[in-house]
Amino acid sequence: MTIELTRDGHVATITLSRPEALNAFNTAQLRDLLAVLAEVKTDVGIRAVVLTGAGERAFAAGADIKEMADLDRAGGLAFGRLGHAITRGVETLPQPVIAAVNGFALGGGCELALASDIRLASENAVFAQPEVTLGIPPGWGGSQRLVRAVGPGFAAEMILCGRRVKADEALRIGLVNAVYPQSELLPKARALADQIASNSPLAVRASKELMRLAFNGQAISGLDTELNLFADAFATTDQKEGMRAFIEKRSPTFEEH
Ligand code: COA
Numbered sequence: 001m002t003i004e005l006t007r008d009g010h011v012a013t014i015t016l017s018r019p020e021a022l023n024a025f026n027t028a029q030l031r032d033l034l035a036v037l038a039e040v041k042t043d044v045g046i047r048a049v050v051l052t053g054a055g056e057r058a059f060a061a062g063a064d065i066k067e068m069a070d071l072d073r074a075g076g077l078a079f080g081r082l083g084h085a086i087t088r089g090v091e092t093l094p095q096p097v098i099a100a101v102n103g104f105a106l107g108g109g110c111e112l113a114l115a116s117d118i119r120l121a122s123e124n125a126v127f128a129q130p131e132v133t134l135g136i137p138p139g140w141g142g143s144q145r146l147v148r149a150v151g152p153g154f155a156a157e158m159i160l161c162g163r164r165v166k167a168d169e170a171l172r173i174g175l176v177n178a179v180y181p182q183s184e185l186l187p188k189a190r191a192l193a194d195q196i197a198s199n200s201p202l203a204v205r206a207s208k209e210l211m212r213l214a215f216n217g218q219a220i221s222g223l224d225t226e227l228n229l230f231a232d233a234f235a236t237t238d239q240k241e242g243m244r245a246f247i248e249k250r251s252p253t254f255e256e257h
Contacts, residue, residue, distance in 0.1 A: 002029040004054070005036050010047040010197035011190060012040055012095075017054035022061035025108050030082045037089040047201050048193035049093065051116055052100040053109075056182055059099070059125070062107025065134065068234075069243035076139075076234025080227045083108055083140035087115035088223075091141075091212065094205045096196050100189035101125045102182060106164075111138065114145035117208065118192065121167045121176040122185045130162040135242030135254060139230030144222040148215050150175050 004015040014036055016023040025033075040046055053059040063083060071079060090097050090112065099105075099116035106128045113119050113127070129142045137143060138159060146155040150173045157163060167179045180188050196204060233239045238256040245252035 001032055003032040003036050005039065007046065008190075009194070010045060011050065011193040012043070012046045012048075013050045013052065013186075013190075014040070015052055015054050016060050019055050021064065022058035022104060023053045023055075023109070024061045024064045025083070025086075026064040026067050027079070027082065030086055033086055034082075034089065037086070037093060040095065041089075041093055044201070046095055047197035047204065049095050049097045050100055050186070050189045050193050051090070051097055051112070052186065052189070053102050056103060056122075056124070058104040058109070059101045060106070060109030060112060061104050062109050062130070063140070065243050065246050068136075069240070069247060071234050073231050073235040076136075076239075077227070077231035080139040080230045083111070084223065084227055087111055087141040087145075090115040094208070096193075096204060096208055098189045098192055098196075100185050101127070101176065102185055106130055107138070107142075108140045111140040111142040111145065114149055115141060117211075119170075119176040120185060120189050120192070121170055121179045122182040123167050123179055124182060125167040125170065125176070125179070126164050127158075127170050127175060128162060128164040129159045130164075132160065133162040133242060133252070134246060135236060135238035135240070135252070135256075136233035137226070137229050139226060139233075141223055141226065143226045 002018045006013045097116040098118045099113040101113050101121045104126050105113050110127050129138050131138050154173045170176045171179050236256045238254045242252045
């Protein structure tokens with residue numbers, strides 16, 4: 001399994017585990033994660049969820065570039081839909097989700113953290129939406145949720161430059177709630193989850209749903225548009241060039257207008 005689900009009391013921990021690719025998401029892992037989310041959703045014994053990455057280097061290094069490289073528009077749309085199903089699945093999970101970001105959270109990894117209710121980071125955490133460096137826009141909700149999380153100015157800088165944001169800056173711009181040494185990250189996330197789990201499950205679920213309404217009206221059409229533009233990018237030579245360049249470990253040359 002590329003996804004591990006463990007339960008301790010009323011808290012579930014979901015661990016992204018594909019260490020050979022820094023936990024980057026291929027289709028198999030996305031399907032595993034969807035199945036785990038479905039299982040958690042219907043388990044009333046689970047009152048809070050901690051989401052983290054295996055190892056000490058990465059939460060998730062994004063969508064699998066090697067798998068995306070040769071996709072056409074239809075393939076890009078299908079991959080985008082799967083990513084949207086995951087991030088929407090986390091966002092609409094009845095139980096609150098705490099992302100314990102233990103290293104790189106890039107592209108889809110950052111978007112998964114953004115779909116979570118609370119983000120905590122280790123000192124070595126790095127956040128970025130580097131899609132434009134690969135010839136595509138963000139495609140799993142980042143164009144909408146990053147704006148909500150850090151405001152339009154910082155979101156624009158991250159999305160349009162692909163700039164990496166380290167843990168201390170992430171804390172300053174409100175992308176994460178707190179930063180801890182790596183060894184303390186999971187215990188702190190767990191303590192927060194226990195605190196949530198000690199409250200009324202009904203009231204917690206209602207509160208999560210209500211908070212979602214604070215942003216969801218416009219975001220739904222924004223997410224639909226994002227999915228279409230993400231898919232359109234897979235019909236361009238820039239996407240092919242951007243992803244080939246990553247795989248071949250060289251700088252891309254972009255030409256489409
Ligand atoms: N998709 C597919 N494979 C990935 C990946 C991704 N998103 N991110 C990392 N990997 C793979 C690398 O290709 C490498 O595999 P290899 O050993 O077969 O070459 C392995 O994971 C280790 O990564 P590597 O690049 O060698 O480690 P690093 O420490 O030099 O750099 C990163 C780490 C995260 C900075 C770098 O891997 C990276 O930039 N990844 C892509 C991030 C990204 O753009 N994500 C958004 C996708 S939309």
